[in-house]
Amino acid sequence: MSDRFALVALPLPLATPYTYRIPETEGDRVVPGARVVVPVRRRELIGVVVDADTAPPSAAAKDILAVPDAEPALSPALLATAEWISGYYAAPLGLTLKSILPGGMWGESRVIISRRNGAQDMGGVAGQLLTWLQGRAGRATVSAASRALKRPLWDVIGRLMRVDAVTLDVEPPDTRAAGLTERVLVLSPQRPTLIERDALFKRRPKQRQLYETLEALGGSAPVRHLSEQLGFGDGVVKKLVQEGLASLDRSEVLRDPFAGSPASPPPAQLTPDQRSALDAINTIGPEGGALLFGVTGSGKTLVYLEAVRQVLSTGRGAIVLVPEIGLTPQTVSRFRGLFGDQIAVLHSGLSDGERADAWRLLRRGDRRVAVGARSAVFAPVADLGIIVIDEEHEASYKNGETPRYHTRDVAAVRARLEGARLVLGSATPSLETMVRTETSLKLLRLPVRIGARPLPPVEILDLRVVPKVTGTGPVPWSEALEAGVVAGLAKGEQTLLLLNRRGYAAFLHCPDCGEVWQCPHCSISLTVHQAPAGLRCHYCGHEEPLPFSCRTCANPVQQMRGVGTQQLEQMLRDRYPDARITRMDLDTTSTKWSHQRILASVESGDVDILIGTQMIAKGLDFPNVTLVGVIDADTGLYLPDFRSAERTFQLLAQVAGRAGRGRKGGRVLVQTRHPGHHALVFARDHDTEAFLRQERQIREEPPYPPATSLVNLLISGPDEGKVGRRAAQVADWCSALVQRYALPIGVLGPAPCPLVRIKDRWRWHVLLRGPSRSLGRIVRYGARRLRREGTTRIVIDRDPVSLL
Ligand code: ADP
Ligand code: ZN
Numbered sequence: 001m002s003d004r005f006a007l008v009a010l011p012l013p014l015a016t017p018y019t020y021r022i023p024e025t026e027g028d029r030v031v032p033g034a035r036v037v038v039p040v041r042r043r044e045l046i047g048v049v050v051d052a053d054t055a056p057p058s059a060a061a062k063d064i065l066a067v068p069d070a071e072p073a074l075s076p077a078l079l080a081t082a083e084w085i086s087g088y089y090a091a092p093l094g095l096t097l098k099s100i101l102p103g104g105m106w107g108e109s110r111v112i113i114s115r116r117n118g119a120q121d122m123g124g125v126a127g128q129l130l131t132w133l134q135g136r137a138g139r140a141t142v143s144a145a146s147r148a149l150k151r152p153l154w155d156v157i158g159r160l161m162r163v164d165a166v167t168l169d170v171e172p173p174d175t176r177a178a179g180l181t182e183r184v185l186v187l188s189p190q191r192p193t194l195i196e197r198d199a200l201f202k203r204r205p206k207q208r209q210l211y212e213t214l215e216a217l218g219g220s221a222p223v224r225h226l227s228e229q230l231g232f233g234d235g236v237v238k239k240l241v242q243e244g245l246a247s248l249d250r251s252e253v254l255r256d257p258f259a260g261s262p263a264s265p266p267p268a269q270l271t272p273d274q275r276s277a278l279d280a281i282n283t284i285g286p287e288g289g290a291l292l293f294g295v296t297g298s299g300k301t302l303v304y305l306e307a308v309r310q311v312l313s314t315g316r317g318a319i320v321l322v323p324e325i326g327l328t329p330q331t332v333s334r335f336r337g338l339f340g341d342q343i344a345v346l347h348s349g350l351s352d353g354e355r356a357d358a359w360r361l362l363r364r365g366d367r368r369v370a371v372g373a374r375s376a377v378f379a380p381v382a383d384l385g386i387i388v389i390d391e392e393h394e395a396s397y398k399n400g401e402t403p404r405y406h407t408r409d410v411a412a413v414r415a416r417l418e419g420a421r422l423v424l425g426s427a428t429p430s431l432e433t434m435v436r437t438e439t440s441l442k443l444l445r446l447p448v449r450i451g452a453r454p455l456p457p458v459e460i461l462d463l464r465v466v467p468k469v470t471g472t473g474p475v476p477w478s479e480a481l482e483a484g485v486v487a488g489l490a491k492g493e494q495t496l497l498l499l500n501r502r503g504y505a506a507f508l509h510c511p512d513c514g515e516v517w518q519c520p521h522c523s524i525s526l527t528v529h530q531a532p533a534g535l536r537c538h539y540c541g542h543e544e545p546l547p548f549s550c551r552t553c554a555n556p557v558q559q560m561r562g563v564g565t566q567q568l569e570q571m572l573r574d575r576y577p578d579a580r581i582t583r584m585d586l587d588t589t590s591t592k593w594s595h596q597r598i599l600a601s602v603e604s605g606d607v608d609i610l611i612g613t614q615m616i617a618k619g620l621d622f623p624n625v626t627l628v629g630v631i632d633a634d635t636g637l638y639l640p641d642f643r644s645a646e647r648t649f650q651l652l653a654q655v656a657g658r659a660g661r662g663r664k665g666g667r668v669l670v671q672t673r674h675p676g677h678h679a680l681v682f683a684r685d686h687d688t689e690a691f692l693r694q695e696r697q698i699r700e701e702p703p704y705p706p707a708t709s710l711v712n713l714l715i716s717g718p719d720e721g722k723v724g725r726r727a728a729q730v731a732d733w734c735s736a737l738v739q740r741y742a743l744p745i746g747v748l749g750p751a752p753c754p755l756v757r758i759k760d761r762w763r764w765h766v767l768l769r770g771p772s773r774s775l776g777r778i779v780r781y782g783a784r785r786l787r788r789e790g791t792t793r794i795v796i797d798r799d800p801v802s803l804l
Contacts, residue, residue, distance in 0.1 A: 005061060006030050007054045008038055008047040011098035011106050013402075015784065017050055019057040025162055026067045033072035033079045035105065037065040037168075039154065044142065046106050048074060048097050050083075065154045066161075066168045071363070073101060077417040078380060084413050088776070090783035090796045091403030099403060100378040104356030112169045113157060114139045119165035125149065126156050130165065142168075184249045185237055186220040187211070192245075200243075210236050211245060212606075213597055223248070231591050274303050277444040281307045281423055284442065289412065289422030291392075291437050294446030295455060295686070296427045296657020297621070301331055303446070304388045305338050307423060308369060312342070316385025316420075317368040321407060323394035325373050326595040327618050331390060332371060339369050346372030346379060374399060374407045377414065384418040387411045391618065392424035392433055393650055398801040406799055408433070427657055427688070428650040431699070434692050435706045449661075456628070456660035458652075458668040458684040462675045474505075475563050475571045476632060481669050484627045489579055489608055493664060494624045497572075497611045498655045499565050499631040502585040503527035506562025508535065510550035517547070523757040528560050529587075530570070540759040568631060569611050576609075584612035617655035623662025628655055633672040633680060640754045641803050642704040645679045649691050652683035705799070709772040711779060712800040714753070716761045717792035724750070726792045727764035733785065734766060737778060745770035745778065754804045767803070 004027065007017040020038050022030045030036065034049045039062050049072075074082070074097075082100055086093040098106060115133040122130065132148055133140060146153050160166040192200055201208035210232050214221055226232045240246045270278065281290055281303070294300045308318040320335060322328045325347040336343055344358040344367040361367040363380040370379030374397055377387070389397070389411055397407035408424065415422040424433055424441070437443035449455065459480070467479045488495045507525035509516045517526045519537035526535035528546070535544050549556045560567075569583045582588075584598045595615075601607050602622055610616060630652065637648050652670060660666025672680055682691035700707050713734070715727040727750035734747045748767040756763055768775055779798055786794045 003056070004030075004052070005054050005056050006036070006049050006064065007051040008036055008064070009050050009092075009094040009097050010038070010040060010045055010047040011094050012040075012045075013092055014094055015092060017093060018047075019054060019061050020064045021061045022052070023063055023158065025158075026064060029067040029070070030064060031072050033074035033076065034067055035069055035073045035101075036067050038062065039065060044154070047094070048079075048101070050079065050093060063154075063158075065158070068169060073105060073359075073363070073380075075380060075382075077384070077414065078378065080417050081378070081410065081414045085403050085405050085410060087780070088409075089403045089405055089798050090779045096403045099375065099399070102352060102355035102359050104352035105359065112139055113142050113145060114167050114169065116165055116167060119160075122165075125151070125153070126160055126165075129153060129156055129160070133166070183223040184220050185214060185223055185226060185240070185246050186249050187214050187246050188244060191215075204239075206232070206236050207239055207243075209597075210240055212601065212604075214246065215600075220249070230594070230597070270302065270306065271299065271450065273446050273448065274299055274306075277303050277446060278306050278310075280442055280444050281421065282310060284421045284423075286419040286421075287416060288442065289415065289424065289440065290442040290444050291429055291433055292423060292425040292444050292446065293429055293434075293688075294425065294427060295449060296654065297449040297453065297455075297661050298427075298446035299450045300390070300425045300427075300446060301334055304390065304423065304425065305334060307421075308335075308386060308388065309338065311385035311421070312339070312368055314385065316383045317362075317365070317381035318370070318386045318388070319376060319379050319381055319384065319411075320369065320371045320388045321376055321390065321397075321411070322371070322373060323391045323396045323618060325371075326589075327615060328390075329596050329599055330621055335369065335371050342368045344370050344379070346370055346376045348373070377407050377411050384414070384420045386421045386423065387415050388423045388425070390425050393426045393428055393430040394618075395647075395801050398799075402795075404795075404797050404800075406801070409799070428653045429688070429692070431646060431692050431695055432706045434689075435696070451663075453660060453663075454665070455686045456656060456666040456668050458656055458670060458686070460675045460680055460684050461669055461671045463671050463673050466671075472571050472575070473567070474560070475568055476671055477571070478669075478671060481629050481631075481671065484629065484667070484669055485576070485609065488627045489576060491626075492608075493626040494602065494605075494607065494622065495609045495627040495629065496616055496625055496655065496658055497568065497609060497629045497631060498614070498616060498651075499563070499568050499611065500613050500635045500651065501562060501564045501632070502566070502587055502613055503536065503538075503564040504530045504566040505560035505564055508547070508558050508560055510553060510555050511557060511559050512555040513550060513553040515550050515552040521757070521760045523755055527564065530566055539755070563631070565611055565613060572609060572611070579608045580606060581609045581611065582607045584610060584615050586613070586615075589615070614651055614655075617651055617658070620658055621661055622658065624664070625658055626660065626662075626664050626666040628659040628666070628668045630655060630668070630670040630672075633670050634674055637674060637677060637679065639804065642699065643801065645677070645698075646695055648677075649679040649683055649688075649695075652680065653686070653688065656683065656686075703769065708769050709775055710798075710800055711768040711775050712797040712803060713766040713768070713782070713786070714763060714795040714797060715750070715765065715792065716763045716795070717790075718760055718762070719791070720762045722790075722792050723762040723764050726789060726794070727766060730786060730794065731766045734768060734778060734782075737781060741777070743770065743774045743777065745774050765803070 004022040005019050006022050008020050009017040030049055030052050032049055032052055035046050036049055037044050038047050082096045086096045115130055115138040121127055284290055292300055311318050322331055344362055346358055359380055362370055365382040370376050370381050392408055399405050412422055461478045461480055463476050469477045469479055469482045485495055505528040507516055508528050517535055519526050519542050521542055522537055522539045524539055526537055529536050533546050565583055565585050572581050582598055589595050602610050636644055656668040659668050678694050713730055715723055717723045731747055731750045738745045746769040750764050750766050753763040753765050779796055782796055
């Protein structure tokens with residue numbers, strides 16, 4: 001036995017890693033970043049070595065059981081990134097690593113033991129194990145073997161490995177089961193024209209939907225994908241085959257659904273602005289980064305593409321981050337068009353096994369570019385040369401659970417560790433990032449749209465005074481918006497209508513006694529839904545039937561307030577019966593790839609009016625969209641959160657950016673009751689920098705980021721009294737610490753959160769305000785001291801993006 005010990009982080013909420021003895025036979029492979037199989041109580045778990053040369057523990061240490069990979073799973077830079085996250089955000093290192101390595105690489109007891117050819121039979125338990133394996137075609141999981149032989153086997157396995165009688169592998173749970181071929185539905189080469197389709201698919205909308213989905217997916221898709229993820233039944237598939245419109249084929253398992261999507265070739269020539277931005281990016285040193293601040297439609301994607309291409313040509317790899325992969329099919333397809341097989345697209349549709357596959361391909365350097373959302377910042381790209389973050393202002397870059405990292409900050413740390421460039425891009429940069437252009441980031445501007453197309457004129461419609469159309473029910477519908485929509489329909493142009501409130505109506509209330517229907521589990525009103533009808537909670541999913549009368553005063557008349565997307569859709573269908581109208585919100589995009597389906601139908605011209613929540617504001621490039629209407633700009637304006645003005649500005653500017661991208665031009669109509677609010681005024685003027693200047697002033701006093709830094713301590717639990725008392729203790733503890741060390745930190749609260757109850761848990765918070773370095777000290781102490789007590793939990797959220 002060796003006398004070397006390793007620290008191993010386990011994917012559990014443990015404050016510190018555990019120490020294990022390194023077996024002599026495995027000495028060379030136990031290095032930082034390597035996966036190891038270790039015993040934890042009565043289980044075997046996979047952990048990651050964080051230190052291969054640590055002091056012996058005081059008590060006896062257990063042995064590392066196996067080291068499954070020839071190469072460590074995590075590079076030194078990724079491991080160091082994980083350590084930074086764990087320290088900065090006060091998250092256990094094991095949990096941090098858990099969010100970095102794909103789920104398929106953590107399998108519990110998914111350790112496979114294989115008998116080697118030519119292994120000699122022998123006596124004792126070892127012999128029994130070999131014989132048992134023989135009966136199982138030579139392979140089985142260690143846990144199955146332990147069960148069969150009714151004893152722990154690690155000592156025996158260790159011996160057998162030393163004489164080369166068996167090998168150990170750790171397999172992600174589902175790569176083994178997946179077959180090598182599967183049924184694929186392929187469209188026949190003769191494609192009916194649009195007119196023929198109307199006849200062909202008359203009264204068979206489901207078949208048409210399937211047909212057009214296949215088209216959107218590039219002409220073929222695995223049947224499993226069509227049924228499991230898109231909800232097409234066997235019957236529809238069969239019909240399409242019987243009609244001769246498609247055929248069934250077998251092919252190698254298509255693991256990446258994006259692999260079948262059309263790949264668009266990039267334009268040939270950079271504009272002078274794009275060229276100078278690219279040149280500047282190429283001079284970024286290993287410590288630096290840049291913000292590509294380009295108006296909507298200015299061609300930022302092409303700059304990213306070229307920057308990545310140049311990095312690849314020097315033999316290094318790239319990571320490209322987008323806010324949400326389902327919403328950005330165009331960006332993905334542009335990258336695929338240029339880099340084809342060198343890309344691994346990491347998206348939420350991947351199974352654990354597929355994710356683990358992608359991880360290995362990247363780690364080995366078989367794929368050079370990783371494209372994905374938030375967690376792709378951890379992609380194990382070999383020799384990383386650049387990280388691009390598109391739409392860097394998006395809130396989805398902040399992780400909502402432990403570790404509560406911000407992708408932008410993690411990317412900056414990783415880029416520094418890897419000597420890679422960092423390129424952030426946005427038309428509406430976050431205030432934090434804009435401020436950083438005064439120090440660490442280069443500011444690169446793309447001030448005009450491609451083809452010198454003007455930004456669309458934005459007209460603010462004050463709902464309190466503008467003439468409104470009668471007969472539109474409670475939908476705020478001005479004559480100006482009506483005229484715009486009608487004109488668009490007449491000319492065959494497309495309209496986007498933004499309403500950032502899903503459902504039919506925001507809430508139901510009794511006009512007599514004022515009763516508002518609230519969720520029994522959350523401090524939030526229930527949203528009215530139609531089709532299927534009911535009251536629903538958007539936080540916990542609670543549902544109840546629509547009531548016939550008030551539960552308090554029995555008044556039979558109940559009023560709906562706050563128009564939602566469903567109601568808007570119904571009004572539009574009544575008003576424009578011939579228009580092709582589609583709605584895109586969480587309710588219509590619950591199945592996988594439904595985003596792509598909707599966006600593909602807009603792209604192919606099958607939609608006249610697209611209604612949607614903020615989903616429709618992102619990154620879309622549809623040249624035939626000439627009108628963007630914002631039904632109610634005020635939905636998020638006065639939320640009790642210091643970022644609500646910034647959010648509203650970004651949403652308006654982004655959705656306005658969808659208009660006028662083609663030769664026909666376009667315009668934007670914004671309905672509001674607060675026409676003087678700076679978020680609206682500067683959105684109208686397309687003046688992001690002026691907005692940010694004013695916003696920066698507002699956040700000086702009282703100070704909010706970037707004038708200061710914040711830590712939000714969120715205390716929650718099912719017992720209201722306990723939560724309040726614990727919150728008071730937490731605030732006292734913080735104040736005492738601040739006094740003892742004379743830290744320049746303000747302690748605000750305790751106070752109930754604006755959303756004081758979610759899913760039956762009461763929520764209070766304590767807000768700490770001050771310089772980041774001092775907050776770091778509190779966070780470090782707090783991670784050890786502020787433990788959960790029974791059911792009362794404490795979450796430390798450093799640099800929170802939302803205080804709700
Ligand atoms: P952004 O991301 O800045 O909003 P995009 O990258 O989507 O803008 O570009 C807008 C449109 O301009 C796209 O259709 C793109 O193909 C086109 N485009 C970009 N660069 C060029 C160029 N150099 N020449 C011609 N067209 C371009
Ligand atoms: Zn609820």
